[in-house]
Amino acid sequence: MADEHGDQDSPEREQSEREQQAQSEQAAGDKRESSDLESEVEELQARLAHANEQVLRAQADAQNAMRRAERDIEKAHKFGQEKLIGELLPVVDNLERALGAVPETEEESIKALAEGVELTLKSLVDALKNNSVEQLDPEGEPFNPELHQAMTAVESRDVEPNTVLKVFQKGYTLHGRLVRPAMVVVSKAPVEV
Numbered sequence: 001m002a003d004e005h006g007d008q009d010s011p012e013r014e015q016s017e018r019e020q021q022a023q024s025e026q027a028a029g030d031k032r033e034s035s036d037l038e039s040e041v042e043e044l045q046a047r048l049a050h051a052n053e054q055v056l057r058a059q060a061d062a063q064n065a066m067r068r069a070e071r072d073i074e075k076a077h078k079f080g081q082e083k084l085i086g087e088l089l090p091v092v093d094n095l096e097r098a099l100g101a102v103p104e105t106e107e108e109s110i111k112a113l114a115e116g117v118e119l120t121l122k123s124l125v126d127a128l129k130n131n132s133v134e135q136l137d138p139e140g141e142p143f144n145p146e147l148h149q150a151m152t153a154v155e156s157r158d159v160e161p162n163t164v165l166k167v168f169q170k171g172y173t174l175h176g177r178l179v180r181p182a183m184v185v186v187s188k189a190p191v192e193v
Contacts, residue, residue, distance in 0.1 A: 078132075078175045085133055086179055088124070089172055095121040096170075128172070136171035136182045138164045147171055149181040156187040163187045 095117055102114040125135065136147055143150060143162040151168055159165065164184045171182030 079177065081131060082174055082177075082179060085128065085131070085172070085174055088128070089180055092121065092124055092128070093169060095124065132175045133179070134173045136173065137167055138171075138182050138184060139167050140164060143184070143186045147173075147178060147181060148184045148186075150186045151183050153186045153188040155190040157190055159187050161187055161189040 098117050099114060099121065102110065102117075105111070128135075138144070138148055140159075141164050142160075143164055148164065148171065154165060156163075156165060163186065164182075165187050166185040167182055168185070169180075169183040172179045
């Protein structure tokens with residue numbers, strides 16, 4: 001009977017062992033599933049962070065493109081007339097030369113002609129000023145290579161070296177940007193003998 005009893009314990013024990021084994025397999029499976037889910041969540045979080053970063057970069061790029069376009073439009077408005085102004089400057093030069101060539105006379109017709117040229121020149125210079133064009137007439141000022149073009153240098157004891165002695169042709173700027181440099185004669189220190 002002990003054998004029968006031992007035999008009865010044996011199937012129950014086997015049953016119990018099988019249940020424990022099934023439970024431990026299920027626990028191991030749950031751990032694997034949990035581990036798989038955690039790694040999948042981490043991967044998804046990393047992809048989300050990467051996507052968010054790309055969105056922020058795209059937004060920053062779009063803002064930068066808009067700012068660049070606004071600056072380009074502003075520059076086009078500011079400097080769009082630069083070519084026209086460059087073509088008008090020789091007209092100003094010619095009117096100034098015409099006034100310089102008028103002889104001193106008492107003849108009314110020549111005086112009237114000179115006055116007409118002078119008024120025309122003044123109108124043109126005023127129109128340029130109204131469009132942010134500034135005239136550079138640097139006689140007596142220190143030489144500035146960013147605004148002046150030295151045509152020649154002349155020894156002089158009367159002024160400091162690198163002083164503009166004479167202006168051959170006036171220069172012009174548009175909104176502070178050089179359109180044409182002033183062509184000048186610059187002083188240099190005399191050579192000591």
